Amino acid sequence: MFDIVYGLEMIGIVAFAISGMIAARSKNMDPVGVFTIGFITALGGGTLRDLIMDNHPLYWIKHQEQPIFILCLAIIFSYWNRLGRIRESRIVVPDAIGLGIFSILGAQLALDLGHSWFIASLLGVMTGTFGGALRDTLCNEVPFIFRKDQIYASISFAGCWIYFLCQWQLASETVSLTIGLLFIVIARLLAVRYDIRLQRDKTY
Amino acid sequence: MFDIVYGLEMIGIVAFAISGMIAARSKNMDPVGVFTIGFITALGGGTLRDLIMDNHPLYWIKHQEQPIFILCLAIIFSYWNRLGRIRESRIVVPDAIGLGIFSILGAQLALDLGHSWFIASLLGVMTGTFGGALRDTLCNEVPFIFRKDQIYASISFAGCWIYFLCQWQLASETVSLTIGLLFIVIARLLAVRYDIRLQRDKTY
Amino acid sequence: MFDIVYGLEMIGIVAFAISGMIAARSKNMDPVGVFTIGFITALGGGTLRDLIMDNHPLYWIKHQEQPIFILCLAIIFSYWNRLGRIRESRIVVPDAIGLGIFSILGAQLALDLGHSWFIASLLGVMTGTFGGALRDTLCNEVPFIFRKDQIYASISFAGCWIYFLCQWQLASETVSLTIGLLFIVIARLLAVRYDIRLQRDKTY
Numbered sequence: 016m017f018d019i020v021y022g023l024e025m026i027g028i029v030a031f032a033i034s035g036m037i038a039a040r041s042k043n044m045d046p047v048g049v050f051t052i053g054f055i056t057a058l059g060g061g062t063l064r065d066l067i068m069d070n071h072p073l074y075w076i077k078h079q080e081q082p083i084f085i086l087c088l089a090i091i092f093s094y095w096n097r098l099g100r101i102r103e104s105r106i107v108v109p110d111a112i113g114l115g116i117f118s119i120l121g122a123q124l125a126l127d128l129g130h131s132w133f134i135a136s137l138l139g140v141m142t143g144t145f146g147g148a149l150r151d152t153l154c155n156e157v158p159f160i161f162r163k164d165q166i167y168a169s170i171s172f173a174g175c176w177i178y179f180l181c182q183w184q185l186a187s188e189t190v191s192l193t194i195g196l197l198f199i200v201i202a203r204l205l206a207v208r209y210d211i212r213l214q215r216d217k218t219y
Numbered sequence: 220m221f222d223i224v225y226g227l228e229m230i231g232i233v234a235f236a237i238s239g240m241i242a243a244r245s246k247n248m249d250p251v252g253v254f255t256i257g258f259i260t261a262l263g264g265g266t267l268r269d270l271i272m273d274n275h276p277l278y279w280i281k282h283q284e285q286p287i288f289i290l291c292l293a294i295i296f297s298y299w300n301r302l303g304r305i306r307e308s309r310i311v312v313p314d315a316i317g318l319g320i321f322s323i324l325g326a327q328l329a330l331d332l333g334h335s336w337f338i339a340s341l342l343g344v345m346t347g348t349f350g351g352a353l354r355d356t357l358c359n360e361v362p363f364i365f366r367k368d369q370i371y372a373s374i375s376f377a378g379c380w381i382y383f384l385c386q387w388q389l390a391s392e393t394v395s396l397t398i399g400l401l402f403i404v405i406a407r408l409l410a411v412r413y414d415i416r417l418q419r420d421k422t423y
Numbered sequence: 424m425f426d427i428v429y430g431l432e433m434i435g436i437v438a439f440a441i442s443g444m445i446a447a448r449s450k451n452m453d454p455v456g457v458f459t460i461g462f463i464t465a466l467g468g469g470t471l472r473d474l475i476m477d478n479h480p481l482y483w484i485k486h487q488e489q490p491i492f493i494l495c496l497a498i499i500f501s502y503w504n505r506l507g508r509i510r511e512s513r514i515v516v517p518d519a520i521g522l523g524i525f526s527i528l529g530a531q532l533a534l535d536l537g538h539s540w541f542i543a544s545l546l547g548v549m550t551g552t553f554g555g556a557l558r559d560t561l562c563n564e565v566p567f568i569f570r571k572d573q574i575y576a577s578i579s580f581a582g583c584w585i586y587f588l589c590q591w592q593l594a595s596e597t598v599s600l601t602i603g604l605l606f607i608v609i610a611r612l613l614a615v616r617y618d619i620r621l622q623r624d625k626t627y
Binding site: 270271272273334335337338341370371372373416417 | 453454455459470474477479480481484487490491
Binding site for chain 3: 073082
């Protein structure tokens with residue numbers, strides 16, 4: 016079990032770090048800004064999760080290869096010009112992957128620590144969305160909470176419950192994890208593609 | 220003692236959640252935004268308090284009926300149109316109640332954990348004001364720290380000291396709690412009514 | 424050893440508190456705002472460090488004379504008009520001293536708790552820069568992450584590694600601490616004096 020979870024975590028971290036660095040580069044930040052945004056996007060959600068559940072040492076302190084990897088990625092992103100020219104619209108795919116992986120892993124960790132399904136789903140949503148929310152707050156003029164984007168947190172919430180139900184009925188951890196994960200990634204990409212929102216904007 | 224404290228806590232949570240949801244609706248946010256602002260306003264102060272004092276599990280994880288209740292309230296607020304039309308000026312009363320309850324309960328918890336009066340009053344002020352400060356930061360264009368509003372944190376600070384002095388002299392927990400609480404709520408409402416400020420604005 | 428570390432910590436707190444209060448006064452904030460910004464600038468970095476490393480009780484709760492001292496300083500700053508007229512450019516020197524002291528002390532504490540050099544240098548940078556970043560975010564219109572200021576976090580990072588190498592080679596804690604500290608303060612002042620940046624601004 017450990018290997019799959021650890022592998023997924025690394026994929027999620029890379030995906031979120033890349034989404035953060037694309038955003039930082041498209042705002043023309045300097046290398047320290049690129050690393051800071053990448054670091055916060057990739058590790059912010061997990062740090063909030065670990066602090067709230069008192070799960071010490073934090074996972075990026077236990078696995079220091081993760082921040083080292085983000086540092087290398089930030090140097091490549093800052094000085095390799097072709098990467099600097101990636102448009103911000105390319106964030107969508109790595110962001111959806113990071114959202115899926117972190118939501119499910121956050122919910123799973125909360126279950127392992129003995130929390131209820133409801134608390135675990137809240138912690139899954141926080142783990143999945145907090146890094147991206149910080150990235151958007153630091154890189155955008157409009158605060159993330161005002162933007163009526165395509166459904167985001169709701170997909171993460173639904174994905175966590177699908178994962179719980181699968182695990183309860185199927186008893187196979189790996190299959191449930193895959194189903195929950197795929198649901199979130201696919202639903203998020205469809206929401207962006209077909210512009211699905213909770214509420215239409217009337218006034219702005 | 221437990222019942223009074225728990226009952227007050229629930230009243231404070233409902234008051235702050237409502238103040239957050241009124242602010243979110245008046246900014247025309249979608250249901251996820253309404254829940255997020257309500258959740259952060261109601262539970263932000265207590266989460267900061269528990270993290271700083273290493274008081275785990277966090278109170279809303281221990282009492283999961285609290286976030287469930289906020290979720291139900293957010294659904295009602297989002298889809299019941301009459302509630303959506305409440306003006307932002309109606310925040311004042313629930314906000315004053317939340318400020319009073321969370322300040323006194325935060326200070327009391329800090330005393331219970333063996334901290335000094337001064338540290339307990341600081342933690343009381345943080346517990347009482349942090350949720351509302353986050354709400355104002357997320358819902359307003361002007362950061363809360365720039366607004367020379369009617370006295371707010373100072374009332375919370377004074378109320379904590381009144382509570383400590385009463386408890387020390389009267390030896391009755393319930394009476395002291397009530398006096399401190401009433402002081403903060405009434406003083407805050409008077410400050411808004413008669414526009415009492417620490418410093419007048421000259422330049423803005 | 425304790426005395427030197429504690430003395431340095433107090434100097435760092437005073438330096439950062441003053442830099443925060445100058446910023447708050449130059450924005451014409453009221454006394455509560457001056458105290459809040461001073462408190463957050465001086466104690467924010469250490470609080471983040473202690474929360475991330477689960478180092479409880481927090482240092483300002485253990486040493487309550489520190490917040491009391493900041494409170495007294497805030498009252499003097501708010502009501503003594505001559506201090507209120509200090510220009511914001513005067514922040515540079517206390518800010519450089521605070522950056523140096525908190526970076527090195529944060530890194531040292533992380534080493535003491537058994538973390539690797541890399542993790543310790545990250546925590547040193549966080550401890551040194553977080554208070555100032557919060558101050559700049561709360562007091563400025565332009566978020567700190569967008570400003571291509573003279574090198575700041577990079578100096579803190581380099582200073583931590585110089586401290587580790589000195590400690591490893593020289594085996595004298597006090598001498599290494601002094602070298603790391605002086606490097607950061609002097610490098611920062613030179614960076615401001617000669618306007619050294621990681622990347623020039625082209626677009627803004």
